[in-house]
Amino acid sequence: MRGFGRHLAEKLAAAVVSFFVTLVIGFVIFSLMPADPVRTLTRGRPTSEAQLAQLRLQLGLDDPLWQRFLSFVGDTLRGELGYSWQFQQQVSTLVAERLGPTLLLMGTSAAISVALGLWLGMRSGWKQGSVFDRITSGASLTLWSVPTFWLGMILLVAFSIPGLLPAGGMSDPSLPGTDPLDVARHLVLPCLTMVLVIFAQYVTVMRSSIIDERGAAYLLTARAKGLADADVRRRHAAPNALLPSVTMIFMHLGTLVSGAITVEAVYSWPGLGYLTYQALKIPDLPLLQGTFIIFSASVIIMNLLADLAYRFLDPRVRAQ
Amino acid sequence: MRSLLWGAGVLAAFALLALTAPLYIGDADLNVVKVTGPQLSPPVAGYPLGTDQAGRSVLLLVIWGARESLAIGLIATALTVVLGSAVGLLAGHYQGALGKALMHVTDWFIALPSLPLAISLSAVLGQGAASITVAIAVTSWTATARLVRAQTLAVEARPFIERARVLGAGNTQVMLRHVLPNVLPLILVSSTLTVASAILSEATLTFLGLGDPTSVTWGSMLQAAFSGGAVTAGAWWYLLPPGVAILIVVLGFTLTGRAVEHLLDPRRAAHA
Numbered sequence: 001m002r003g004f005g006r007h008l009a010e011k012l013a014a015a016v017v018s019f020f021v022t023l024v025i026g027f028v029i030f031s032l033m034p035a036d037p038v039r040t041l042t043r044g045r046p047t048s049e050a051q052l053a054q055l056r057l058q059l060g061l062d063d064p065l066w067q068r069f070l071s072f073v074g075d076t077l078r079g080e081l082g083y084s085w086q087f088q089q090q091v092s093t094l095v096a097e098r099l100g101p102t103l104l105l106m107g108t109s110a111a112i113s114v115a116l117g118l119w120l121g122m123r124s125g126w127k128q129g130s131v132f133d134r135i136t137s138g139a140s141l142t143l144w145s146v147p148t149f150w151l152g153m154i155l156l157v158a159f160s161i162p163g164l165l166p167a168g169g170m171s172d173p174s175l176p177g178t179d180p181l182d183v184a185r186h187l188v189l190p191c192l193t194m195v196l197v198i199f200a201q202y203v204t205v206m207r208s209s210i211i212d213e214r215g216a217a218y219l220l221t222a223r224a225k226g227l228a229d230a231d232v233r234r235r236h237a238a239p240n241a242l243l244p245s246v247t248m249i250f251m252h253l254g255t256l257v258s259g260a261i262t263v264e265a266v267y268s269w270p271g272l273g274y275l276t277y278q279a280l281k282i283p284d285l286p287l288l289q290g291t292f293i294i295f296s297a298s299v300i301i302m303n304l305l306a307d308l309a310y311r312f313l314d315p316r317v318r319a320q
Numbered sequence: 321m322r323s324l325l326w327g328a329g330v331l332a333a334f335a336l337l338a339l340t341a342p343l344y345i346g347d348a349d350l351n352v353v354k355v356t357g358p359q360l361s362p363p364v365a366g367y368p369l370g371t372d373q374a375g376r377s378v379l380l381l382v383i384w385g386a387r388e389s390l391a392i393g394l395i396a397t398a399l400t401v402v403l404g405s406a407v408g409l410l411a412g413h414y415q416g417a418l419g420k421a422l423m424h425v426t427d428w429f430i431a432l433p434s435l436p437l438a439i440s441l442s443a444v445l446g447q448g449a450a451s452i453t454v455a456i457a458v459t460s461w462t463a464t465a466r467l468v469r470a471q472t473l474a475v476e477a478r479p480f481i482e483r484a485r486v487l488g489a490g491n492t493q494v495m496l497r498h499v500l501p502n503v504l505p506l507i508l509v510s511s512t513l514t515v516a517s518a519i520l521s522e523a524t525l526t527f528l529g530l531g532d533p534t535s536v537t538w539g540s541m542l543q544a545a546f547s548g549g550a551v552t553a554g555a556w557w558y559l560l561p562p563g564v565a566i567l568i569v570v571l572g573f574t575l576t577g578r579a580v581e582h583l584l585d586p587r588r589a590a591h592a
Contacts, residue, residue: 021428025437049440112404145516145570147523153551161554261435262524276439281527283443295436303339303431314582 015304022296081284091290095214102271109194117202125210126233140200152193154268168268190267204246209241250306257298327575340568349380370557373548382561388537393519399457400415401511404464412472413495426465432457441529458523471503500522512577516570
């Protein structure tokens with residue numbers, strides 16, 4: 001267990017360094033690269049030079065670089081992500097409001113696509129080259145090549161224009177309160193879009209790790225004991241083949257959050273992705289910076305979890 | 321082999337369409353003010369794929385869109401490959417502090433979510449093809465860097481590198497004259513797959529409104545369709561073609577890349 005504690009500490013330290021680097025990159029992009037944020041901020045409004053100078057002073061733009069960076073890091077660590085130009089609200093408040101819907105959409109899509117992808121990958125890898133395998137692989141490859149937002153629009157035209165499913169948002173504004181069934185109805189199309197595009201990567205990983213396991217000697221033993229083919233697959237090959245997939249699933253969960261941007265934009269799903277889309281229109285730089293930091297942090301956390309899950313699940317690594 | 325022929329054939333067809341487009345598509349077909357077609361009409365005689373809100377032929381727009389979509393995809397890939405190969409070569413060749421530092425930077429960039437990073441970059445750089453290209457390159461060079469570094473390490477372990485060194489070759493000469501030519505085929509193969517994802521990224525970023533609003537690309541067509549209410553109007557003829565074009569081209573690059581990868585992979589070659 002001491003080894004595990006040390007491993008954990010190392011991984012945590014690496015995650016902290018990663019996060020710090022994210023902050024540096026965020027600072028470079030949002031604070032150093034824009035020519036003059038004050039000009040962007042006041043674009044289209046008559047502003048005097050004195051007002052501009054006042055605004056610069058307020059935003060701390062006249063401070064030396066290192067001081068601006070330190071105050072940016074300090075604010076971020078305290079959970080203050082700045083003030084949105086567009087919504088006239090704290091970015092952290094906006095992010096907190098939008099976190100729930102994104103987690104709901106991501107969670108459902110991830111659960112469905114992981115289950116579907118692993119099952120399909122297991123079946124098609126076991127019978128490599130079969131009709132089932134060729135159809136699954138072909139469909140995954142094709143769906144992977146489709147732009148997510150386009151698939152979303154096509155599904156909208158197909159299902160929501162005929163009035164089968166709602167076109168956007170998370171709930172019907174004319175209904176009092178939030179009805180879980182109504183939310184579920186709104187969830188169907190965005191979730192379907194995400195699942196169709198992301199399940200393919202799980203198919204690929206599971207398929208190739210099952211193919212790797214297929215020649216293993218312990219499967220021969222299992223067969224020699226007289227187990228049926230389906231049992232050998234389910235009880236012996238699948239658990240071992242799952243290991244490499246688990247790591248990848250967690251790593252993909254982090255990137256999934258950002259995959260939500262286009263889907264949420266198409267369906268006006270009131271989550272972090274839609275918030276990013278709204279921020280882009282202005283562009284509302286503090287808000288963009290806030291969502292960038294949140295998305296990056298989620299990737300870092302997921303990568304950390306991926307590593308820990310792997311150690312926890314694989315007895316060989318655990319014993320070391 | 322079959323998928324290689326299919327992939328390469330499809331790509332050649334699209335390249336031909338894109339290159340010859342100026343011969344039969346002119347300003348009169350593309351300029352919103354000059355076109356004469358019916359507005360947002362389903363396929364009719366003379367407009368086999370219908371028209372957009374301004375009355376332009378969707379078929380001609382898709383063909384014209386191939387030009388810039390492919391161009392951005394290819395230029396972004398070239399940037400990605402040059403940047404990634406440079407980092408990979410240096411990291412593989414100088415295995416001391418420089419190599420370690422470069423690999424750390426690569427790992428950090430891998431951990432960054434690519435779409436939010438690309439969005440942030442192009443939002444700050446301003447709308448347009450140039451900023452999208454830069455954003456794609458900055459977010460996708462890491463895969464090439466890792467691949468090239470691994471290959472560089474493998475090539476540098478071979479005796480002929482030692483021989484070159486004994487004969488007095490310097491660092492630059494070893495990297496450019498001896499390692500690079502051996503790594504190049506693999507770089508070219510992996511770049512086919514990079515083009516596929518670059519084209520998808522271009523479409524996504526343009527759809528989010530980061531592209532040049534006046535130019536015609538597949539992404540900007542979809543963006544115009546979406547913001548112009550084509551979805552609510554149920555204008556499937558306007559939405560389907562650009563997406564199908566992206567799908568076919570991305571599939572074409574992926575199939576070609578994978579097929580060549582299989583051909584070059586000695587393990588697979590032994591099986592076949």
